Amino acid sequence: MPALDRPRDVRPGDELDLDALSAWLGDALGVTERPVVHQYPSGFSNLTYLLDLGHREVVLRRPPHGAHVRGGHDMGREYGLLTALDGHVPVPEPLAYEPTGDVLGAPFYVMEHVPGVVLRTTAPPEARPDADAMRRVAGAFVETFARLHAVDVEAVGLADLGRPEGYVGRQVAGWERRYTAAATDVVPELERAFAWMQAHQPPESDATLVHNDFKYDNLVLDPGDLADVRAVLDWELATVGDPLMDLGSTLGYWVEATDRPALKAMALSPTWWPGNPTRAELVEAYEARTGREVEHAVFYTAYGFVKLAVIAQQIYQRWTLGTATDPRFEGLIHTVRACGETAARAIERDRISELHGG
Structure with a gap:
């Protein structure tokens, strides 16, 4: 059985002003105890902390230090999404939002702590689910994904969250623009993948909530x-758009056993453990559950890998500039290259699985 997901000590440079935070918690939640703060070590984007208040635990989310990524790290937007979705899909209950940045130097919010298991690649072999259990988890993964894509966005008040028309083209152009702005090294495979996607964009398949x-x-x-x-976390990038592009983002994270080590190094999700489906099998399961035909699986998979490459590149650029000091970030350029290579191979071989075999 995997261990419960537990935080660790706060990393140097990520400390919170406990005096200011304690005063705010008193006003917002009626808390009198000074919080004991721990930090979740995984993830590469927003900072997430567990606040032990003695009689209860809550989670605080704030942007990373030195982040200036347009459209990302919007705490108010994320808090509003949780508020709208609470009761419709499994999400933590949002508790309070601080919009001004006066307390901790940036806006943040707190939500209920949902205890449970989070599967991570760092789990030792003896703590990993067996193949049968992993197959059941993968089934629940697809079921929850389909449930998310079935949310009535008008009924929950999220119809104006995004602009579905032209979503595919905007995503491709937007991620290419972000890459150009953040590039530190030449990655020819990534540039070829972007050019191919610009020339082979499918039409929008639908307009749904996308995570x-x-x-x-x-x-x-x-x-x-x-x-x-029990809960779906990290809604900062959610919008209303094409669900198959959302599937593509997931396929970019879905590393297979034969994929490059650099992809496994970036992946926080153990998708190559025994019992997991391949990327192609994941698409088949999604099609069977949702009734949507994924006709352009190579495009969506390439999109997922170039998007992951850009996210890694943005973080790596912050590391090269000294605005992000987490030692994990130093090797992210290898992930950028591996993602570009994998996207190019999917395009060249016209398939989405077993891309690094013979």
């Missing part, structure tokens, strides 16, 4: 039944 970061380590699972998803 844009749907992967194992953003799910909290019931320790007694890993196929029971």
Whole structure:
């Protein structure tokens, strides 16, 4: 059985002003105890902390230091999404939002802490689910993904969250623009993949709620039944758009056993453990559950890998500039190259699985 997901000590440079935070918690939640703060070590984007208040635990989310990525790290937007989705899909209950940045130097919010298991690649072999359990988890993963894509966005008040028309083209152009702005090294495979995607864009398939970061380590699972998803986390990139582009983002995270080590180094989700489907099998399961035909799987997979490459590149650029000091970031350029290579191979071989075999 995997261990419960627990935080660690706060990393140097990521400390919170406890005096200011304590005063705010008193006003916002009526808390009198000074919080004991721990930090979740995984993830490469927003900073996430567990606040032990003695009688209860809550989670605080804030942007990373030195981040100036347009459209990302919007705490108010993320808090509003949780508020709208609470009761419709499994999400933590949002509790309070601080919009001004006066307390901690940036806006933040707190939500309920949902205890449970988060599957991570760092789990030792003896703590990993067996193949049968992993197959059940993968089934729950697809079921929850389909449930998310079935949310009535008008009924929950999120119809104006995004602009579905032209979504595919904007995503391709937007991620290419972000890459150009953040590039530090020449990656020819990535540039070829962007050029191919510009020339082979499919039309929008539908307009639904999309998470844009749907992967194992953003799910909290019931320790007694890993196929029971207690909560979906990290909604900062969610919008209304094409669900198959959302599937593409997930395929970029879905590393297979034969993929490059650099992809496994970036992946926080253990998708290559025994019992997991391949990328092609994941697409088939999604088609069977949703009734949507994924006709352009190579395009969506290439999109997922170039998007992951850009995210890694943006973080790596911050590391080269000295605005991000986490030592994990130093090797992300290898992930950028591996993602570009994998996207190019999917395009050249016209398939989405077993891309690094013979």
